[in-house]
Amino acid sequence: MAKKVMVKKGEVLQRSGELNTKVFHVQSGLLRSYCLDYKGKEHIFMFAPEGWTIADAIPAEQPSDLYIEALEDSEVVILPKDIERENHNTATLLRRLYVLQKRVIMLMSSPAIERYEHFIETYPDVAQRVPQKMIASYLGITPEALSKVKNARRK
Amino acid sequence: MAKKVMVKKGEVLQRSGELNTKVFHVQSGLLRSYCLDYKGKEHIFMFAPEGWTIADAIPAEQPSDLYIEALEDSEVVILPKDIERENHNTATLLRRLYVLQKRVIMLMSSPAIERYEHFIETYPDVAQRVPQKMIASYLGITPEALSKVKNARRK
C-alpha cells in the first residue's frame, strides 16, 4: 500500500489537474506545495520538512489544485489518500486546521512584515533552507516587496 | 453534556481571550466568528448558517483567538470541545480543511472582485442575509473597496 521513494531536488511529485489520490509523508528533506494563479504566478501553500505530511486537501476524486515538489533531495513515503479517512488521527487534522486558521487570520489582518516575522519564529529551520523568494511567495508578496519591507524595519 | 440554547441577534457566545472549550452547532439562524486586529478592526473568519458547526480551531486549553456571535436569532447546540477528538467524524474535518485551503489560496492569488464572486457563488444564501460590510470583512477588504470594485466591474 505505502511505498517509499527517494526524490531529487526539483522533482515534481504531483501536478495541478492530476487526480488527487496521494498523501506524502516526508522522512528527510523538504517538500513544498504551491498553486499557479491566472497569470502563471506561483503561490506557496505550505512547506513540509522532515516529519510533516503534505497533500492537497481537495476530495480524493477531484483533480488537484496544488503542485507538490521537492526543494531538497528527499525521502518520501507515499500513501493512498483514503488513509486519511481511517488511520489518520484526529489530532493531526486538528493541528492542520489550527495552522490554517492562523494563516487566514494573518493574511487578513497583519501587514507583510508581521507575517514575515511570524514565519521566521514559527519555522526558523525552513527559513534557513529556502531562498527568500519562496518565503515571499508563502507570505503572499513579491521578493522585491520582502526586500523593501525588511529594509524599512532596519532603520 | 450537550445543551441547547436560544440566542438573540447580537449575542456573543464566546469572546477572544476566554478559555476555548466549546463547539457550537447551529440548528437555525446564523453565527459568525471573527477576530480583532491591533487597530481594533474586525475580520470575519467564517459564517455558520443552519447545519454548520463553528469553533475556534485553537487547542482546547488555550485562550480563544476568535469571537463567536449571533447574526440572527439562533438555535444553537453547545458541545464540549473534546467531542472533536472522539465523535467528530473525519469527513467533517477534511471538509473544513478543504474550505480553509481554498480560502488561503484565494486570499493569496485572487483580486478582491474574484473573491467576492467566489463567495456569492459558494454562499448565495448567506450573502442575502448579512450586510455588505460583513461580506467585505470576510473577503479581507473594506466596505468602501467592495463598493468600488463592484462598481468598476459593472461598466
Place this chain on the structure above:
DNA sequence: ATATTTTCTTAACCTAGGTTATTGGAAAAG
C-alpha cells in the same frame, strides 16, 4: 410616527505592495 443608529455609496487623497528593469553575486552545470 419620529428619532436614532446602521448601512451603502461616492469622492478625494494616501500607502503598501506590485511591476519592470538593472546590477552584482552565488550556485549549478558544462
Place this chain on the structure above:
DNA sequence: CTTTTCCAATAACCTAGGTTAAGAAAATAT
C-alpha cells in the same frame, strides 16, 4: 575553471485597496 542560470537588492514608477469624510437610504428603537 568558465559559462550559464538563479538569486537578492535597489530604484522608478504604477495600482489595488485603505482612509477619511459626508450624504442618502434602511433598519431599529422609542
